[in-house]
Amino acid sequence: SKYEYVKNFEQDDRLLPNTWLVLRVDGRAFHKFSPAHKFCKPNDVRALNLMNAAAIACMKEFSDIVLAYGESDEFSFVFRKETKLFQRRNSKIVTAVVSYFTAVYVMEWNKHMLIKAPPKSQVQVLLDKNKTSSSPSLEPGTHNKPKDNTIDNPDQQAQDDGDPAPLLYPPQFDGRIVCYPSLQNLRDYLTWRQVDCHINNLYNTTFWSLILLGGLTETEAEEKLKTTLSKDKNEILFSGFSINYNLEPAMFRKGSTIIRKPVEKTITKMSPKR
Amino acid sequence: SKYEYVKNFEQDDRLLPNTWLVLRVDGRAFHKFSPAHKFCKPNDVRALNLMNAAAIACMKEFSDIVLAYGESDEFSFVFRKETKLFQRRNSKIVTAVVSYFTAVYVMEWNKHMLIKAPPKSQVQVLLDKNKTSSSPSLEPGTHNKPKDNTIDNPDQQAQDDGDPAPLLYPPQFDGRIVCYPSLQNLRDYLTWRQVDCHINNLYNTTFWSLILLGGLTETEAEEKLKTTLSKDKNEILFSGFSINYNLEPAMFRKGSTIIRKPVEKTITKMSPKR
Amino acid sequence: SKYEYVKNFEQDDRLLPNTWLVLRVDGRAFHKFSPAHKFCKPNDVRALNLMNAAAIACMKEFSDIVLAYGESDEFSFVFRKETKLFQRRNSKIVTAVVSYFTAVYVMEWNKHMLIKAPPKSQVQVLLDKNKTSSSPSLEPGTHNKPKDNTIDNPDQQAQDDGDPAPLLYPPQFDGRIVCYPSLQNLRDYLTWRQVDCHINNLYNTTFWSLILLGGLTETEAEEKLKTTLSKDKNEILFSGFSINYNLEPAMFRKGSTIIRKPVEKTITKMSPKR
Amino acid sequence: SKYEYVKNFEQDDRLLPNTWLVLRVDGRAFHKFSPAHKFCKPNDVRALNLMNAAAIACMKEFSDIVLAYGESDEFSFVFRKETKLFQRRNSKIVTAVVSYFTAVYVMEWNKHMLIKAPPKSQVQVLLDKNKTSSSPSLEPGTHNKPKDNTIDNPDQQAQDDGDPAPLLYPPQFDGRIVCYPSLQNLRDYLTWRQVDCHINNLYNTTFWSLILLGGLTETEAEEKLKTTLSKDKNEILFSGFSINYNLEPAMFRKGSTIIRKPVEKTITKMSPKR
Numbered sequence A, B, C, D: 001s002k003y004e005y006v007k008n009f010e011q012d013d014r015l016l017p018n019t020w021l022v023l024r025v026d027g028r029a030f031h032k033f034s035p036a037h038k039f040c041k042p043n044d045v046r047a048l049n050l051m052n053a054a055a056i057a058c059m060k061e062f063s064d065i066v067l068a069y070g071e072s073d074e075f076s077f078v079f080r081k082e083t084k085l086f087q088r089r090n091s092k093i094v095t096a097v098v099s100y101f102t103a104v105y106v107m108e109w110n111k112h113m114l115i116k117a118p119p120k121s122q123v124q125v126l127l128d129k130n131k132t133s134s135s136p137s138l139e140p141g142t143h144n145k146p147k148d149n150t151i152d153n154p155d156q157q158a159q160d161d162g163d164p165a166p167l168l169y170p171p172q173f174d175g176r177i178v179c180y181p182s183l184q185n186l187r188d189y190l191t192w193r194q195v196d197c198h199i200n201n202l203y204n205t206t207f208w209s210l211i212l213l214g215g216l217t218e219t220e221a222e223e224k225l226k227t228t229l230s231k232d233k234n235e236i237l238f239s240g241f242s243i244n245y246n247l248e249p250a251m252f253r254k255g256s257t258i259i260r261k262p263v264e265k266t267i268t269k270m271s272p273k274r
């Protein structure tokens, strides 16, 4: 029809050939989504498992993904350099994967989240112990006492966190694709994300220890951690709460890596092609 | 860290200012998804309502969408020219909307689809009548008789279509954004989609009439319609099955348009700004 | 051949249809090129005429340019919204125009520059008068006396500026294309450039008056002008040197605008086309 | 000013880091420019030298170009992978180089072109010999005799070609940049251009032999060569005109490669940086 000309306004967005395509999805506003759904602090093993399940489903659906790396509310998918998926059209690839990831996340929510989260972080383990013990032995002093207001009551928080929670509203993930020309760049990308995981997780573990176990307010905890280095945080955890950060679950400390297993295939070459 | 340099490989994909952004989402491989989920033919009012529900949710979530138009497995969202959403970053906008759309589609599936679809198309109405009547009056002749195999048994198909169906696997939507500089271009875009709706719906209505009511095979129906114009299809419907195409539900013939209601607001201007 | 695959690495860079394409060329490092070629200060009418000549040649060569606006070392070309030049491919258009502009600039150099520049700015007129007059009446005082060093000798400079100068090394112009969706945007673009012309020209006229006529060093002139507004500069010119800025040549104050004359054409329409 | 907003309409066009940037310039409509300027057939050594001179100037001006390859009316420039020239902004790089190339081409025209071209191709050598010899020994037969019309008179053409010719109108070069991620891609690119050079040059040498030495018209020559392979062309050259293609000058057969010489530098590293 005479209206079809509007299709010409679409831009061709094919990505550079012979580069690794790295697609990262990241939950939108999960600083609100996590507490709204009673995610355990500092890490919710159910939520991470749900992310992993969505990522595995994507790898099954999109066979050109060779590796996926996830942490917190994000997942990175590495497509093999030669991928011809959707002719390497940026919008098509990124939306198809984000859409599929979201669909699985929602569909598998109940399976993963409608259970009580088992305490995996030492923070949670100690918190559980404290709650059942008669004397709150780890409460260091008056100035650190949990403030007794309804808005910021760590005890209440601690009780709720990890409780089964139905999906209250639609989650949202953004996505982007970045091209990496060399294997070194790709490795550096993955290291970048894993360093991010480590930094954030060490911070969060210390932050929530100070609050949930130490009775600090969020503002106080933030203040205390402001100028600390990694070793200081390790020290706070150990001397303050007898938490050995290195004993935290590997998935929390290092994130999740999913690799496609190479399979043996017998190929009968028909005609010589380049 | 020294790995952060990889972030510089991200391309800036901000869209041209002062243009309407039209984002179209479209179900992936719905030629398989629809029959797998027993969508009514030629149109499933429940499925369309579900699409509309997802679109309305998107309009509520993204306040810069001023209009949405949907048909079949697609929806187009028009963002106002001035939108600053995500600084007009292409990937961010398209993935956020597609992700949200998908999430709502999945979350609201049961509410919309776990019911028996009411017959809305005259094709379905007649089919229901035929099934309960003793003599299949509309079967024109032997050569058109429904083939009695399980794979392509229209009677069976007709029974299943519209039955409540749980979500069997994660749906997937692609998305793209196109910039339109002028109001005329925008109007032509919407007309383009509506013409597409009309053409496809007239075709599908005739196609499925020939099969479900006329007993033709899909190949036969396709063959018969190959060279027909609109008026021929209207004629086939009317003389063959007493179906007046213009009496088909407007939503089927014209698609669904959702408009944001303008609200009155009193703005007290503080300082003159351009 | 088997090597042709490398052509697929080219990106499609077609520009959004139905937008005005504005291509701006700008001389590279003309803060060095101008003095090296003894451009008159603050404006060299020969150099501007050469720019105009190159721009006119471009308009003759590229018939879809409807308007050009030039000032200083830059020229902006406006292509009509409907242009199909090189299928609107960005690189092709921008390089073709920049290349042609450069070629004409070099080819016509001698014709325009191998003459003594006539004094057009009042600064030059006064300077010429002073040089021939016996007593340097405008030398305000000792502290403002022209410094007697070879590097920054205004008198010498004043003598050289405007002298015929052969092209010493290849000039270079950069170029870029910007899409503008609305006529208002296009107008604002042109106003933006013209405001830039005005601001710079008023500054330069005052700056060089202070140096060439007032005997200040460049540093002193810069310092004196640092906090001044437009009216202050007008005042300095008028009270200091009896220069009425509004009497400066229009081409200096407002830049050069070249418009393609619309011609009457009788078109015999053959077939109705949209 | 309030008009500056129009600057935001510029798109960020930075090219992917860590890839070789290959910039190819190509003369526009040189099928007309060459005969208009009496370029020798099949190759004009002066014109090629002029191209080479422009390319060398570019390599001197843009220090990140590591290699250049030229043939016919085109030149490819390879920028090192790490180049930060203009922050890798596509438009800036491509226009600067094209502009500079054009400027040098025009400026050095007279130096290279205002001489009589020495016969370098065997086609020209033989043609010169024939013209001075009394009997045209290489004229194969009546049907191949040079047609005696003014429009397409090979003899006249042959006389003019290679004569000193002033620059009649401004030349024009287009340019484009392509990113190549791997060394293999880069090598394949260069091979692609060199294969193009070989194919075209063998064709042109045979084509012009048939016309200039064999007396065929252009149409006849085209017809004769239509289905020929490389070896057929070699055969035509050798048996028809005693031309051994492999003895054609290397610059004609293989193009021109310019490499930046690596220099030894002592770098005293001050601080460890990545």
Ligand SMILES: Nc1nc2c(ncn2[C@H]2C[C@H](O)[C@@H](COP(=O)(O)OP(=O)(O)OP(=O)(O)O)O2)c(=O)[nH]1
Residues within 6 Å of the ligand: A026, A027, A028, A029, A030, A031, A032, A034, A035, A039, A040, A041, A042, A043, A044, A045, A047, A048, A072, A073
């Ligand atoms: N409690 C808890 N919170 C988590 C967990 N995983 C992620 N989160 C939260 C912590 C962060 O607030 C947030 C992820 O940080 P982001 O930088 O992605 O920020 P956010 O998603 O809020 O904003 P964005 O839309 O991505 O810019 O999600 C978890 O396992 N447990």
Ligand SMILES: Nc1nc2c(ncn2[C@H]2C[C@H](O)[C@@H](COP(=O)(O)OP(=O)(O)OP(=O)(O)O)O2)c(=O)[nH]1
Residues within 6 Å of the ligand: B026, B027, B028, B029, B030, B031, B032, B034, B035, B039, B040, B041, B042, B043, B044, B045, B047, B048, B072, B073
């Ligand atoms: N039975 C039935 N089918 C529908 C309905 N709405 C959409 N469909 C089907 C008809 C088409 O096969 C399909 C939409 O056509 P598309 O051009 O989008 O193709 P499809 O989604 O298969 O492929 P794609 O991934 O979009 O390229 O969805 C409906 O209400 N009822």
Ligand SMILES: Nc1nc2c(ncn2[C@H]2C[C@H](O)[C@@H](COP(=O)(O)OP(=O)(O)OP(=O)(O)O)O2)c(=O)[nH]1
Residues within 6 Å of the ligand: C026, C027, C028, C029, C030, C031, C032, C034, C035, C039, C040, C041, C042, C043, C044, C045, C047, C048, C072, C073
């Ligand atoms: N004396 C004199 N100088 C002029 C004239 N026209 C332009 N210029 C000089 C003044 C400025 O230094 C320069 C133009 O400013 P730009 O902002 O384009 O800077 P420039 O070309 O040096 O650097 P760029 O490579 O464009 O970033 O050219 C003229 O007529 N007379």
Ligand SMILES: Nc1nc2c(ncn2[C@H]2C[C@H](O)[C@@H](COP(=O)(O)OP(=O)(O)OP(=O)(O)O)O2)c(=O)[nH]1
Residues within 6 Å of the ligand: D026, D027, D028, D029, D030, D031, D032, D034, D035, D039, D040, D041, D042, D043, D044, D045, D047, D048, D072, D073
């Ligand atoms: N006689 C002669 N012609 C040459 C020489 N070098 C290049 N040419 C001509 C032969 C071709 O017609 C033309 C180069 O071919 P192109 O594919 O670049 O075509 P052209 O420049 O005409 O069109 P374009 O604007 O690049 O699409 O230049 C030469 O040394 N001698």
Ligand SMILES: O=P(O)(O)OP(=O)(O)OP(=O)(O)O
Residues within 6 Å of the ligand: A026
């Ligand atoms: O979202 P952030 O702040 O973690 O960092 P980013 O994802 O690089 O930023 P953006 O989502 O705005 O691209």
Ligand SMILES: O=P(O)(O)OP(=O)(O)OP(=O)(O)O
Residues within 6 Å of the ligand: B026
């Ligand atoms: O998907 P189609 O075939 O209806 O048409 P399209 O959406 O324009 O094609 P694509 O999805 O490949 O962009």
Ligand SMILES: O=P(O)(O)OP(=O)(O)OP(=O)(O)O
Residues within 6 Å of the ligand: C026
């Ligand atoms: O060159 P400038 O500084 O006058 O400003 P610009 O042209 O917008 O900057 P750039 O040439 O770097 O695009």
Ligand SMILES: O=P(O)(O)OP(=O)(O)OP(=O)(O)O
Residues within 6 Å of the ligand: D026
């Ligand atoms: O110009 P051609 O035909 O030799 O081939 P190309 O340079 O790849 O084509 P274009 O100049 O249109 O990009």
Ligand SMILES: [Mg+2]
Residues within 6 Å of the ligand: A026
């Ligand atoms: Mg983010």
Ligand SMILES: [Mg+2]
Residues within 6 Å of the ligand: A026, A027, A028, A029, A030, A073
């Ligand atoms: Mg997030």
Ligand SMILES: [Mg+2]
Residues within 6 Å of the ligand: A026, A027, A072, A073, A074
């Ligand atoms: Mg995150």
Ligand SMILES: [Mg+2]
Residues within 6 Å of the ligand: B026
């Ligand atoms: Mg599609």
Ligand SMILES: [Mg+2]
Residues within 6 Å of the ligand: B026, B027, B028, B029, B030, B073
């Ligand atoms: Mg679809």
Ligand SMILES: [Mg+2]
Residues within 6 Å of the ligand: B026, B027, B072, B073, B074
């Ligand atoms: Mg569709």
Ligand SMILES: [Mg+2]
Residues within 6 Å of the ligand: C026
């Ligand atoms: Mg600039």
Ligand SMILES: [Mg+2]
Residues within 6 Å of the ligand: C026, C027, C028, C029, C030, C073
């Ligand atoms: Mg400049």
